[in-house]
Amino acid sequence: MATQRIVTTTINGTEKSLLCEPRQTLLEVLRDNLNMTGTKEGCSNGNCGACTVLLNGDPVTSCLVLAVECEGAEIETIEGVATKDGLTPIQNAFLENAALQCGICTPGIIMSTKALLKQNPNPTEEEIRFYLAGNLCRCTGYDKIVDAVQDAAQRQCGAGCSSDA
Amino acid sequence: MRDFEYEAPESLEGAIQLLSASEAKPLAGGTDLIDHLRTGRVVADVVVDIKKIPELNVLEIDETGLRLGAAVSCMKICQHDGIREHYPSLTDACTIIGGIQIQSRASVGGNLCNSGAAADSTPALIALGGVCVIAGQDGTREVPVEEFCTGPSQNILKQGELLTEIRFPLPQGKSSSHYRRFIPRFEMDIAVVGVGASVSLDGAGEKITTARVALGAVAAKPFLAEKVDEFLVGQAPTEETFTQAGAIARELISPIDDHRGTAEFRTHVTGVLVRRVLTEAARRAAEK
Numbered sequence: 256m257a258t259q260r261i262v263t264t265t266i267n268g269t270e271k272s273l274l275c276e277p278r279q280t281l282l283e284v285l286r287d288n289l290n291m292t293g294t295k296e297g298c299s300n301g302n303c304g305a306c307t308v309l310l311n312g313d314p315v316t317s318c319l320v321l322a323v324e325c326e327g328a329e330i331e332t333i334e335g336v337a338t339k340d341g342l343t344p345i346q347n348a349f350l351e352n353a354a355l356q357c358g359i360c361t362p363g364i365i366m367s368t369k370a371l372l373k374q375n376p377n378p379t380e381e382e383i384r385f386y387l388a389g390n391l392c393r394c395t396g397y398d399k400i401v402d403a404v405q406d407a408a409q410r411q412c413g414a415g416c417s418s419d420a
Numbered sequence: 421m422r423d424f425e426y427e428a429p430e431s432l433e434g435a436i437q438l439l440s441a442s443e444a445k446p447l448a449g450g451t452d453l454i455d456h457l458r459t460g461r462v463v464a465d466v467v468v469d470i471k472k473i474p475e476l477n478v479l480e481i482d483e484t485g486l487r488l489g490a491a492v493s494c495m496k497i498c499q500h501d502g503i504r505e506h507y508p509s510l511t512d513a514c515t516i517i518g519g520i521q522i523q524s525r526a527s528v529g530g531n532l533c534n535s536g537a538a539a540d541s542t543p544a545l546i547a548l549g550g551v552c553v554i555a556g557q558d559g560t561r562e563v564p565v566e567e568f569c570t571g572p573s574q575n576i577l578k579q580g581e582l583l584t585e586i587r588f589p590l591p592q593g594k595s596s597s598h599y600r601r602f603i604p605r606f607e608m609d610i611a612v613v614g615v616g617a618s619v620s621l622d623g624a625g626e627k628i629t630t631a632r633v634a635l636g637a638v639a640a641k642p643f644l645a646e647k648v649d650e651f652l653v654g655q656a657p658t659e660e661t662f663t664q665a666g667a668i669a670r671e672l673i674s675p676i677d678d679h680r681g682t683a684e685f686r687t688h689v690t691g692v693l694v695r696r697v698l699t700e701a702a703r704r705a706a707e708k
Contacts, residue, residue, distance in 0.1 A: 256423055257423050257424060257425045257426070258425065260426070276423070277423075277424055277425055277426035277467065278421040278422070278423055278424055278457075279421075280421075280454065299458065300455045300458070300459075301451055301455060301518070301521070301522060302608075304519065304521060307521055310524070313495060313524035314520055314521045314524055315521050315524050315525055316521045316522070318454075319449075319450055319451050319454045319455065319521075319522075319525065320450065320454070320525070321426065321447070321450065321454065321467070321469075323426045323428075323469075324428075324447075324450070324469060324471075326428075367520065367521070370520070371520075384606075385606075385607060386520055388519045388520075388606070388607035388608045389518065389519015389520050389521045389522065389607075389608060390519070
């Protein structure tokens, strides 16, 4: 077996050192080594986006990242989204707009939404659909997800954004 | 996934040495490699992460042109204002490769080395006159992008060689470029036909002085449609000219039938896309 590596990363703001094999993906290590099962496994080949996490702020499919590549990296998963005060505006918008049914795609879509709204605080419907194209949902038909993202943008951005933009 | 070792050299020499061993594979964004390792399509004893090598992360534009490190991600390219201004076909291609998660990781160098016939960035690189800089144990060599791929998933790299960067001349005067593809969906699909084009106009914007049109997904590898380029020189940038260019392009391709489209459909779309891509490239050039 290949030499196991100690990889030190910051996950959801906390520095963690973990032992992993070079062949283990970030997704496997999150779920199987760290028991952080909020990140979901869908296709495991980068098509569905269920395993999306933020790697140094950018959304990536964690099934296509080797854990050993993450030395020194900052990783954010769905477990790090809510604060001690409760759910964030994005999470509340998804709940209140019923933007999920089975829920498997939801952690990945929340992570992509977080990255989108950071880059573009008030996206158009077209921009939302384009940005979220890498996150598949087989339940909702996407309309409620788009509604939730627009609602989340309004909640986060408040009076700074016009409702018809 | 089959077991392998992982190395992340910080020097080009270190990487070349590691890659000279048999069954060593370079890892940039990993969006193809990690999937291929999982399925067994690619076998590696050592995976060499090349993202820590300075030469492969270079991204510079000066009066001589653009130096694009082979490991630079599509996202970095999409966010680069200089590339958007001078090399917009590259921005066009990188904006539509995979979804945002793939763009965060995937590199244009990796897209080229994967050598898919339908690779989205390759026609854009060819249209822009890109030259590959390849390092090996015997030094470096330079090869035009259109000579890099030799067939589906095949290219000229030898064991122990590494694509380090792609260099592009700086477009002069009224010059610009565009890449567009046809897919049955809106996003996240593989090109049925992909067309990259760069066009230079004379000072008055009335005649085409040079053009490079590259076609993807309609032959065993992306290629430069030289007969189209020859036809375009001296012509006026009109719809009629670009329609004729499309008709010439249709004669140069050897498309296959697959579930994304028949050869007949690909032939039709080639003509349409060549016209549209040239029209947009010329429109952009006229604004310079």
